[in-house]
């Protein structure tokens with residue numbers, strides 16, 4: 001394989017390692033993702049593995065697409081059949097193929113609940129439990145604790161049994177109700193996708209064997225951000241047999257573990273050699289992304305880490321590298337943003353493209369002053385991972401209609417669209433129907449058909465329910481027939497009266513925008529032949545996946561969303577105590593460690609130049625101090641200068 005010539009010896013050793021458990025452990029920008037991609041090519045060309053026998057797990061769907069693009073560049077059509085995607089996407093696929101008949105109440109067209117839907121179920125569970133909470137607790141915290149229990153693979157029963165304090169016991173009771181509501185809706189939340197796939201596979205030996213045969217070779221990028229349930233799933237899928245060794249290739253950097261708040265556990269990567277004693281571990285130390293001063297700034301921060309033993313990184317590039325790290329101070333966040341805009345304009349004047357520049361910040365709302373300054377300077381930009389396409393109200397309405405069709409048990413989706421457009425099924429009427437449904441233990445959509453016999457419903461509500469019921473019946477027939485999803489969606493938008501009612505809800509400009517969004521959704525639907533496949537794919541889209549376009553614009557994004565990416569010019573704004581590190585982390589050593597790693601991720605995105613800035617005044621009034629991370633960079637610089645003199 002001629003591509004191997006472009007690799008350094010350690011990278012080549014990784015790509016060509018004998019089949020078995022392999023861990024590539026290396027700092028940012030050292031070529032981990034590149035090595036993983038070439039390993040796939042090597043499996044195919046050298047070991048003669050068929051692409052369809054390879055499973056590659058990435059952190060975002062976008063990363064999966066990029067990997068396929070690279071492979072297509074290397075191997076052309078010889079990569080046909082390769083499976084790549086996020087943990088969630090892969091588990092969804094396994095579940096679509098196997099959940100029916102194995103998990104009571106579930107069909108292949110189950111719904112995936114996320115965000116608001118989960119929160120609503122958690123709130124209902126919280127309101128519904130008979131136990132009293134040991135302290136004030138809100139639905140979002142309940143949800144967080146349920147999610148944590150799930151990532152540790154605890155069922156409600158196990159959570160209750162292992163509860164060490166009254167709060168855990170209380171949350172376990174909420175968890176039980178929450179889970180029952182999901183079951184009744186033929187729905188799974190994000191954590192369930194992993195957990196349920198794991199359960200089905202571990203309980204059914206033949207099923208497991210089927211997938212082990214399908215994907216004998218498994219590769220995982222960004223392994224430092226896996227949680228225990230994902231690790232367990234990988235272990236299970238790659239379990240060796242009498243005739244086959246474990247073929248598992250993972251790459252990661254414990255220093256870049258930044259999803260602890262989503263239950264990722266960076267110790268998993270450190271334990272790799274304990275879990276797999278025959279593992280080969282390969283370290284890469286040359287950085288091909290950044291100039292040396294940028295790596296020094298990153299090292300200045302991680303050398304103080306207590307969670308991870310830091311490795312110093314060496315830049316492959318030996319170009320003159322003055323002015324690679326610039327630090328500036330502003331009097332407030334507005335001035336800081338103006339400075340950023342000025343630097344960007346200057347780079348543009350020097351002939352650099354806008355898409356070579358990214359501005360990174362700790363929390364989402366920090367994009368506002370930046371957007372204002374960029375607008376003012378007439379510099380085109382895009383905020384990545386902001387209100388994503390699929391979060392727009394009209395798109396969510398349309399999807400809710402489709403979900404009601406695919407999954408008759410999906411009560412939440414039906415509740416969303418029951419009275420959109422208005423058909424007499426407002427809050428009161430719907431509550432009456434819901435009460436009937438739960439008394440009869442039938443889904444809401446079935447209860448609609450019984451409207452004439454439900455007491456206390458107005459004639460208008462009865463008529464509305466009857467019509468909606470008939471429409472849903474008709475669409476379900478069309479969907480199970482041969483009608484493709486895009487035609488079905490067009491029919492839904494017309495026949496439901498949704499399109500007509502849009503004109504009443506919006507002014508001209510909003511209306512044009514709403515129509516454009518629905519058009520876009522129709523286009524997305526065109527790519528599928530089956531409704532439930534389409535729905536599950538869009539449920540798995542994550543924020544980091546939006547906006548794939550290559551237009552020449554400055555990129556604005558959170559540090560979390562920047563993981564794995566690189567730009568020639570990176571601005572990290574808001575290096576203040578209370579901003580980065582975030583104020584919530586200040587009293588908590590392990591949270592502070594995660595902030596430190598986050599800062600490391602931010603710095604190491606830059607190739608040519610890193611701009612760091614801070615301001616004493618961000619939220620009016622309260623004075624801020626420069627971040628300890630900035631102080632550490634300065635201190636390291638002074639040390640180096642002193643050493644150079646001696």
Ligand SMILES: Nc1ncnc2c1ncn2[C@@H]1O[C@H](COP(=O)(O)OP(=O)(O)OP(=O)(O)O)[C@@H](O)[C@H]1O
Pocket residue numbers: 006007008011026027028029030031032033034035253256287288289563564565566
């Ligand atoms: N041997 C090499 N020669 C030249 N360029 C390389 C080499 N290896 C990697 N690169 C380049 O270095 C950059 C960083 O590589 P890559 O993104 O694979 O690193 P990574 O370790 O995955 O980084 P991160 O930790 O940020 O995910 C990329 O632009 C890649 O093309």
Ligand SMILES: [Mg+2]
Pocket residue numbers: 032033034564
């Ligand atoms: Mg990478």
